Amino acid sequence: DSGVTQTPKHLITATGQRVTLRCSPRSGDLSVYWYQQSLDQGLQFLIQYYNGEERAKGNILERFSAQQFPDLHSELNLSSLELGDSALYFCASSVGDRTSRNEKLFFGSGTQLSVL
């Protein structure tokens, strides 16, 4: 068990809908990262938050947004969903604000999103 909790485990929805994925980082970790993993694209970095502030952005669509709350949990909001958004969404956490020499990422078990 990595200590990172993601809910829900599975989500089935329709095109055009909006969903929220939730992540609780490991105790003491201040950074939260969101990743998308699909069969044809591998692991794609979406966005990182550190202690409530956005720290880095990757290939995140404008239809997607995220935030990190004062208790450090994070939510990823996906709107106007398309079939191509179907993927496994992972949250990871780390102690500091960058993946530095001494830092490794701890991943949750992911949320499997299916858009029908």
Place this chain on the structure above:
Amino acid sequence: EDQVTQSPEALRLQEGESSSLNCSYTVSGLRGLFWYRQDPGKGPEFLFTLYSAGEEKEKERLKATLTKKESFLHITAPKPEDSATYLCAAAMDSNYQLIWGAGTKLIIKP
């Protein structure tokens, strides 16, 4: 363009048959090279970090090595429980974000 490429995409071995997985990288200023293991339906799990060419790290049947252009994950006398997808990722000096390879799916048959 910063890039990480893993080969082969998939590797099937018999139990006890040693082999190596490759991770080649072209990044401007490597800060660290990470190896993760991912089981089906689970998130990646950290294995190793390598920082400089010539460095080696071992854990049970796995040994990771690093050169200036690539990293290898050597697996010695593998067991079926070593079956998983192995991911490598490079952290760059410029922004510390990880660039991930697509992974090698390793299948060990008893």
